[in-house]
């Protein structure tokens with residue numbers, strides 16, 4: 001799957017987001033080293049703080065499909081999902097919590113995961129790596145002193 005297709009998968013998934021409170025639909029598509037793709041969307045809740053981000057729901061799907069250690073790259077797109085296609089001009093980057101969640105896959109894979117961040121309309125794209133989005137992250141190695 002090329003980058004455009006991965007972004008398209010994230011944008012398409014976003015149309016299935018459950019975002020009645022924010023009105024901000026997010027989709028995430030995660031590709032494995034073998035080319036498999038898992039997707040996720042944000043799922044909000046009436047108890048606002050219990051909402052789940054698209055990246056974290058996609059990571060869960062990816063773990064079930066091929067395992068976190070095989071995550072190669074991630075596309076995320078967010079915007080207005082109320083029409084037939086995702087809209088919006090502002091690039092959607094993972095929140096801090098999702099960066100931490102992606103960092104876990106980075107630690108397991110020892111691969112600097114590429115994160116492709118797209119505007120809702122897909123017209124603007126930024127490319128990052130997890131090591132630049134969350135430098136000095138907290139990972140499994142930080143727990144080595146635990147008893």
Ligand SMILES: [Zn+2]
Nearest residue numbers: 053095097098
């Ligand atoms: Zn998030």
